[in-house]
Amino acid sequence: MNSEVLFSDKDKAQIERQGLSVDQVMEQIQIFREGAAPLKLNRPCTLHDGIRVIGEEEGKALETLHDEEARAGRMLKFVPASGAASRMFKDWYWIMAKGIEEYTETGSKIDFLKEIKDILLGDLKKYAFFEDLKAVVAEGGQNLDELMKKGEIRTILSSILTADGMNYGQLPKALLKFHKSPEGSRAAIEEHLVEAALYAKDAGGRCRLHFTVSVEHEKAVAEFLKQKAAVYEKRLDASFDLSLSVQHAYTDTLAVDMNGLPFRNPDGTLVFRPGGHGALLENLNLLDGDIIFIKNIDNVVPDSLKSVTVLYKKILGGYLIKLQKVIFAYAAQLAAGGVSEKELGRIVEFCKKDLCLSFPADFPEKPLSVRCEQVFQKLNRPLRVCGVVRNVGEPGGGPFWVEDEDGALSLQIVEEAQINPNSESQRTLWKTATHFNPVDLVCGVRDYSSQKFDLKQFINRKAIFIARKTEKGRELQALELPGLWNGAMADWNTVFVEVPLETFNPVKTVNDLLRPQHQ
Incomplete structure (x- = not known):
């Protein structure tokens, strides 16, 4: 079409x-x-x-x-x-809209209801935005401590999330108070x-x-x-x-x-x-x-x-x-020309050892000038150094060796959505990420x-x-x-x-x- x-x-x-x-x-x-x-x-x-x-x-x-x-x-x-920030407050939105009774309608309702109330109200003072909330509630003619004593959770959440209060539900995450500090939140x-x-x-x-x-x-x-x-x-x-x-x-x-x-x-x-x-x-x-x-x-x-x-x-x-200091020196040397077999061998070794780069199977058979150009193209690219942490079950991508169509390997950050969901072997590899x-x-x-x-x-x-x-x-x-x-x-x-x-x-x-x- x-x-x-x-x-x-x-x-x-x-x-x-x-x-x-x-x-x-x-x-x-x-x-x-x-x-x-x-x-x-x-x-x-x-x-x-x-x-x-x-x-x-x-x-x-x-x-x-x-x-x-x-x-x-x-x-x-x-x-x-x-x-x-709206995604941060998914549960609070549900409680505000439906009431805590509907939010806890499954399981041991009475005990769970009390637990949710105790946790939410008990932890409220720990948030860096607590003093701002207190001021906003006071501006509306109410007292936050009294609302907490009465368990007025929906009223409190409305003061946090809606435009009648702090409007946290519509703000960007960047502007939310995250931490307390001696100078203020x-x-x-x-x-x-x-x-x-x-x-x-x-x-x-x-x-x-x-x-x-x-x-x-x-x-x-x-x-x-x-x-x-x-x-x-x-x-x-x-x-x-x-x-x-x-x-x-x-x-x-x-x-x-x-x-x-x-x-x-x-x-x-x-x-x-x-x-x-x-x-x-x-x-x-x-x-x-x-x-x-x-x-x-x-x-x-x-x-x-x-x-x-x-x-x-x-x-x-x-x-x-x-790494840049070495890459830049080698790239300049290759761009200038006249690189010997011995010098190119040293550069290729750096590419493999320090940058985890691989070369085609027929690379050694190609003329020196062609190999020099291929190595230059490998080096003359943006560089990133990525910090990675031990996998503790957080959702998101991880570091993998990825195989290109020609069989060459490269280091990539891979998300689960990028792998073949119908391949058992690929899913197994994904799950073994450290x-x-x-x-x-x-x-x-x-x-x-x-x-x-x-x-x-x-x-x-x-x-x-x-x-x-x-x-x-x-x-x-x-x-x-x-x-x-x-x-x-x-x-x-x-x-x-x-x-x-x-x-x-x-x-x-x-x-x-x-x-x-x-x-």
């Missing part, structure tokens, strides 16, 4: 306003029809087999190396912060400012951070940062260079119905949906960056636990710099001549996700672009380094804020 049959002139005008071409949308439709191409796992990465372990002495040297380059102004922190985004000042500050005190936010929250986040930046600049002897961006409309993808035809609104217009976190590669690519740290908005800790996080940020950064991806990345996005890479040239465009969704009761298929740290970085040089579990402290539900590391 061609585009002339599928799309009217009105559709084409809408596609153009979206920043896309008809050809691009037709490619998306073709992907739906062909289905996603699963990755082929060879084996999980394990300690000393794809995952590096950094000893104490090496760690100290890497920390020093990081600090030298940080002072030179090479560091930037990139934080995906568009997540809405801190929102998640404030913890990122404090953390960045401890490892990304240059010799003049400049500290660069970039946050990706949703369109509806951009103004609120910008105003919050403007208000808070001066406070932390004085406290941390830093000068924050802050920037925001939103997910670009042209990274949205067309939704289709269950027959693979364009999904439409009741008024006949086409439905486009956000392309997932892989769309943020465009935001990353547009930054004037050099060494870029990537970390999710909800993975932060109070000051009392920051030392381990900061240490391993510096170790990851130092390891990237250490480590997990906490989204703790350091990225080198410039080449040996300090030129920025075009990151869009290093995507595995087949590594897409197709998900079933519903919109107003109608089923549709949604296409997610190759994930930011999955397919979007598939052709980068990748190195995995084990980091302590203490560096991974995500907040996926409001109850996670009660964990010891957030108290």
Whole structure:
């Protein structure tokens, strides 16, 4: 079926306003029809087999190396912060809407009802937003302590979640109060400012951070940062260079119905949906960056636990710099020409040993000049050093050796949705993963001549996700672009380094804020 049959002139005008071409949308439709191409796992990465372990002495040297380059102004922190807080409060929304009796309608109802009330009300004072809640309730002419004594849970939750109170249900996760501190409670985004000042500050005190936010929250986040930046600049002897961006409309993808035809609104217009976190590669690519740290908005800790996080940020950064120095020297040597067999052998050994790169079976038989060019192409790519933690059952991807179509192996962060669900052997390999991806990345996005890479040239465009969704009761298929740290970085040089579990402290539900590391 061609585009002339599928799309009217009105559709084409809408596609153009979206920043896309008809050809691009037709490619998306073709992907739906062909289905996603699963990755082929060879084996999980394990300690000393794809995952590096950094000893104490090496760690100290890497920390020093990081600090030298940080002072030179090479560091930037990139934080995906568009997540809405509503998902954190799923259970609280249910209780607020239905009442705690319906929420606990199964099991030993009376005992469980009392337990839920005791836990929720007993823990309320532990949350960093408790004092704000108290003030909001007082503004409404009520007393929070009295409401708690009476067990008025739905009223309390309404004061937390709705626009009549703190409106936490509609705020971005970035602006929620996560932790208490001597100076007052801190929102998640404030913890990122404090953390960045401890490892990304240059010799003049400049500290660069970039946050990706949703369109509806951009103004609120910008105003919050403007208000808070001066406070932390004085406290941390830093000068924050802050920037925001939103997910670009042209990274949205067309939704289709269950027959693979364009999904439409009741008024006949086409439905486009956000392309997932892989769309943020465009935001990353547009930054004037050099060494870029990537970390999710909800993975932060109070000051009392920051030392381990900061240490391993510096170790990851130092390891990237250490590798870059060798890569840049070899790439420049290959670009200049005149590399001997002996010299090329040394470079190939580095590629295999330090970057876990593999070469085609017929590589040794090719002329020297061809081999030099192939090795140069392998080295002249973006580099990422990824912290990985021991697998403790958290949902998400992990580090694997992946087998390409030509049999070559590469290191990849793989999500479960990327493997063949019908292959027993692949599912078994997936379950044997020893480590997990906490989204703790350091990225080198410039080449040996300090030129920025075009990151869009290093995507595995087949590594897409197709998900079933519903919109107003109608089923549709949604296409997610190759994930930011999955397919979007598939052709980068990748190195995995084990980091302590203490560096991974995500907040996926409001109850996670009660964990010891957030108290």
